Amino acid sequence: MRELAIIIFAAILGLTLGITYWAARRTRSASSFYAADASLGAAENGLALAGDWMSAAAFLGFSGLAALYGMDGTLYAVGALVAFLPILMLVAEPLRNTGKFTFGDVIAERMRSQPARVAAVIGTIVVNLAYMVPQMAGGAALLKLLLGVPYPVSVVIVGLGMIVYVTFGGMLATTWIQIVKALLLLGTAVLLVILALARFHFNPLMVFTAMEGRYGLQALAPGNYLKNPLDQLSLGISFACGTAGLPHVMTRFYTVPDAKTARRSIIWLMFLAGAFFFVTTFIGFASAVLVGQDAIRAADRGGNLALPLLAQYLGGGANSVGGQVFLAFVTAVAFATILAVVAGLTLSTSAAIAHDVYVNVIKRGAVHEREQLKVARVSTFAVGAFAVLLGILAQGTNVAVLVILAISIAASANFPVIVLCLFWRRFNTTGVVAGMAAGLVSSIGLAFIGPAFLGHNAIFPIINPAILSMPIGFLGAILGTLAGGFRRDASDRFDEFLVRAHTGARDKK
Amino acid sequence: MSIQQTSGEGLSMRPMPSPAGASAQSRQWAEIAASPRFQELLAAKRRTIGLFLGASMGFYLLLMLLCGLARPLMVQKLIGSLGLGYVLIIGMYLICWVIAVAYVRIAGRVFDVQADAIAAGLTSRGGDQ
Numbered sequence: 001m002r003e004l005a006i007i008i009f010a011a012i013l014g015l016t017l018g019i020t021y022w023a024a025r026r027t028r029s030a031s032s033f034y035a036a037d038a039s040l041g042a043a044e045n046g047l048a049l050a051g052d053w054m055s056a057a058a059f060l061g062f063s064g065l066a067a068l069y070g071m072d073g074t075l076y077a078v079g080a081l082v083a084f085l086p087i088l089m090l091v092a093e094p095l096r097n098t099g100k101f102t103f104g105d106v107i108a109e110r111m112r113s114q115p116a117r118v119a120a121v122i123g124t125i126v127v128n129l130a131y132m133v134p135q136m137a138g139g140a141a142l143l144k145l146l147l148g149v150p151y152p153v154s155v156v157i158v159g160l161g162m163i164v165y166v167t168f169g170g171m172l173a174t175t176w177i178q179i180v181k182a183l184l185l186l187g188t189a190v191l192l193v194i195l196a197l198a199r200f201h202f203n204p205l206m207v208f209t210a211m212e213g214r215y216g217l218q219a220l221a222p223g224n225y226l227k228n229p230l231d232q233l234s235l236g237i238s239f240a241c242g243t244a245g246l247p248h249v250m251t252r253f254y255t256v257p258d259a260k261t262a263r264r265s266i267i268w269l270m271f272l273a274g275a276f277f278f279v280t281t282f283i284g285f286a287s288a289v290l291v292g293q294d295a296i297r298a299a300d301r302g303g304n305l306a307l308p309l310l311a312q313y314l315g316g317g318a319n320s321v322g323g324q325v326f327l328a329f330v331t332a333v334a335f336a337t338i339l340a341v342v343a344g345l346t347l348s349t350s351a352a353i354a355h356d357v358y359v360n361v362i363k364r365g366a367v368h369e370r371e372q373l374k375v376a377r378v379s380t381f382a383v384g385a386f387a388v389l390l391g392i393l394a395q396g397t398n399v400a401v402l403v404i405l406a407i408s409i410a411a412s413a414n415f416p417v418i419v420l421c422l423f424w425r426r427f428n429t430t431g432v433v434a435g436m437a438a439g440l441v442s443s444i445g446l447a448f449i450g451p452a453f454l455g456h457n458a459i460f461p462i463i464n465p466a467i468l469s470m471p472i473g474f475l476g477a478i479l480g481t482l483a484g485g486f487r488r489d490a491s492d493r494f495d496e497f498l499v500r501a502h503t504g505a506r507d508k509k
Numbered sequence: 510m511s512i513q514q515t516s517g518e519g520l521s522m523r524p525m526p527s528p529a530g531a532s533a534q535s536r537q538w539a540e541i542a543a544s545p546r547f548q549e550l551l552a553a554k555r556r557t558i559g560l561f562l563g564a565s566m567g568f569y570l571l572l573m574l575l576c577g578l579a580r581p582l583m584v585q586k587l588i589g590s591l592g593l594g595y596v597l598i599i600g601m602y603l604i605c606w607v608i609a610v611a612y613v614r615i616a617g618r619v620f621d622v623q624a625d626a627i628a629a630g631l632t633s634r635g636g637d638q
Contacts, residue, residue, distance in 0.1 A: 074598055081605050085566070088612060088613075208595070209590045212590045217584055220584055221580055222577070232573040233574050235573065236569060236573035259621070260617060260621055270605060492539060496535065499541050502547075502551065503547075503624040503628045505628045
């Protein structure tokens with residue numbers, strides 16, 4: 001079993017390193033490093049987006065939550081799809097038309113001020129690190145489980161992988177690793193669903209009946225995990241708005257040549273990742289019925305191993321060759337998933353530091369192309385090393401909490417700023433800074449005094465703080481704007497920004 | 510993207526060259542922004558997005574609210590063990606897919622045509638820097 005697992009891991013690592021070598025030879029400028037020269041097609045970018053968005057939290061988490069808690073797990077999954085409607089209609093196109101590599105670019109293009117860019121950088125780094133650390137911890141836990149490598153060593157292996165991919169291969173390597181991972185993941189899901197359906201006479205309704213028969217009607221009801229009556233709504237708000245505020249998702253729209261391709265890549269994502277999210281509930285229920293909730297809980301308290309355990313069961317059980325092959329393969333795919341996601345996060349974080357802070361804030365744009373690429377690589381290495389350190393410290397913490405935090409911060413800090421920036425004429429630098437600060441402080445503060453950190457002693461009753469912290473973020477941005485006063489030139493610049501955002505005029509030179 | 514273009518954009522982050530040139534340029538942008546063609550594009554977008562996003566998000570947030578406040582109703586059986594909640598969730602998936610495809614079609618056939626016409630007008634007048 002261990003030898004087999006090592007062979008599969010080695011094959012995946014070898015494939016990704018091969019991609020990196022190929023991509024490294026094509027990465028010669030800052031534009032190719034950060035955005036693959038804006039040359040990707042809709043299918044490529046759509047698959048990469050799907051690979052980016054079907055994270056370990058989705059792959060292992062949604063199915064595990066459904067297995068143990070019923071409908072609440074399903075609500076997480078559907079939220080992850082709904083999240084792309086606002087991105088498709090509100091954010092993707094204007095973002096692509098006005099920015100170059102980062103979230104900070106859009107804000108700076110509109111405000112033409114350094115404090116506004118710095119605020120966007122802070123939002124980027126905080127959200128990305130909060131999102132990255134749990135993924136790394138999850139990847140390390142998988143390595144430890146399967147190969148028996150000690151936790152800190154596992155984190156270093158994950159970290160080294162992502163540093164090598166991004167430092168040498170930039171956006172092109174990241175994209176293709178995400179594409180390969182998306183295809184592996186979708187293939188695995190199709191196989192699992194077919195094998196599991198065979199156990200239920202190819203009638204999905206029977207899975208629901210079996211679930212009810214074994215665990216009672218309550219197992220299909222909402223409220224088993226998200227207990228407060230407003231928890232579900234807050235989760236929905238957080239997904240719908242937070243995803244549009246995730247900097248590593250925004251970055252993917254800079255890799256395509258025009259708005260039309262950006263939209264079509266979202267369609268690819270919505271059908272591929274959406275179909276995958278759709279079946280996570282089925283996989284979770286099948287696991288609960290066939291493997292049993294007790295066995296799932298015994299393997300991992302949070303239910304994160306429901307899917308690997310189902311694969312083992314469908315392969316023939318823990319003591320069979322088939323079961324071991326399936327388990328090793330699914331775990332290796334989960335590991336590839338994590339590598340692909342952390343690579344995207346590393347790239348987006350290093351772009352914020354190298355492109356936004358160093359090139360544009362410190363050097364005011366006067367940096368030669370070759371040096372830009374060097375700085376990008378150095379900052380990638382530094383970001384990766386820092387994330388490894390945080391990952392090691394994160395051992396033993398509840399990683400799901402950090403994912404909630406990341407997406408709530410994005411909904412409360414980045415989302416209000418990006419929306420007001422795109423659509424409100426009077427919005428100004430003071431508003432950007434105040435909105436970012438209010439969103440960050442309120443979402444982090446409320447999460448700390450909420451059930452995720454304090455359990456039953458929570459002061460704030462709702463797990464996901466976005467229902468309150470997002471309005472606070474908007475309020476901060478609006479009050480800041482009013483306090484900053486009206487400026488004629490800023491208002492004039494909005495005309496240019498608006499025309500560019502909606503026509504893509506910049507590219508028609 | 511060429512090297513010249515990259516460094517040129519970097520330099521444009523510096524303060525505007527001369528107030529007179531800057532205001533002439535921004536007057537031009539304001540003119541386009543106020544033009545009937547551009548206003549038409551914005552209005553068309555506002556109508557479509559308002560309807561599509563409003564309807565889908567409204568359904569979604571209502572679903573989430575019901576799952577919080579009307580939990581017994583959500584397990585009311587409709588087809589076998591499949592309750593109302595799950596039927597609504599499946600509906601949500603379908604709504605997402607249908608609305609996304611419809612939006613992309615309208616955007617490609619209507620918005621892109623209008624936007625390209627405006628952008629083409631810009632280039633011929635040399636308005637884009």
